[in-house]
């Protein structure tokens with residue numbers, strides 16, 4: 541059987557999305573063949589498209605880490621899944637539940653193997669059954685953004701009722717974060733460059749809305765709103781010089797979950813500012829298969845509806861990337 545998939549081809553120093561075909565090889569003992577229903581884009585997919593230097597030199601790049609589909613064939617030793625099961629891929633194919641190893645980075649989907657494809661072959665340890673309560677369109681949002689938000693807010697952030705949490709911008713991680721924090725009874729702050737997006741974030745449970753176009757010194761606004769105390773947890777998705785503002789908006793003994801660097805990949809914050817607040821900084825690199833299972837359980841238990849902005853056809857993939865680059869979505 542032939543597979544049709546997108547590949548990122550290098551042309552004149554720039555990558556270009558091209559459609560390719562390849563024969564699907566016989567399944568190995570623990571592999572499953574998935575007929576892809578949906579793939580979802582994350583900011584990382586744009587970074588890879590626009591040539592983020594990868595620690596791994598893959599011969600070919602097949603985009604998108606996040607994907608869902610139906611199992612159409614299984615290898616002889618597959619024990620946890622059967623034909624017809626609805627499944628999603630795990631971000632790191634090799635990270636099941638144990639302590640993270642750097643070698644797992646090479647197993648991230650959206651590089652050598654990705655879901656922008658009609659079919660995908662994965663090992664059964666790299667997939668998770670989709671809960672009956674979730675549609676394919678909802679489940680496809682989970683593997684990267686939802687897991688990252690859940691690990692930052694609940695697993696590592698350990699927030700509880702009344703804790704204050706700040707989200708920067710209204711991207712995929714922030715919106716899931718707001719929904720998760722709301723379910724945990726937190727007081728939620730969110731910044732955005734768009735009034736319209738702030739209204740949507742408010743609908744998902746954000747209590748305090750800060751428009752950074754009108755209030756560039758948003759850290760001062762956070763301190764004003766919180767009676768000069770600051771917030772207990774910040775999901776840092778902007779990085780760069782923004783971290784200094786995050787440190788200023790942080791409450792004593794607060795925590796910063798370092799997630800992303802939308803503003804810049806370099807930063808020069810002073811670790812002493814953490815010390816003066818007796819604060820902590822931890823990082824989140826998506827999560828394991830077990831984290832995806834826990835995230836899905838949390839989402840189902842709290843009847844959280846993943847936010848789907850727009851659906852594109854397979855043929856229209858290039859426009860989906862262009863749409864994401866404009867940051868007009870929510």
Ligand SMILES: NC(=O)c1ccc[n+]([C@@H]2O[C@H](COP(=O)([O-])OP(=O)(O)OC[C@H]3O[C@@H](n4cnc5c(N)ncnc54)[C@H](OP(=O)(O)O)[C@@H]3O)[C@@H](O)[C@H]2O)c1
Nearest residue numbers: 583688709710711712713732733799800801802824825826
């Ligand atoms: N460490 C991990 O495991 C992990 C996992 C997922 C994502 N990430 C990283 O986390 C970050 C967010 O990812 P995402 O998927 O949520 O992003 P996204 O869905 O693409 O959304 C990003 C949002 O951030 C805001 N934004 C973008 N550029 C900005 C800038 N220069 N200054 C201020 N605000 C900006 C915009 O919101 P407004 O229009 O509302 O301002 C935008 O909609 C990215 O850096 C991504 O690589 C890391």
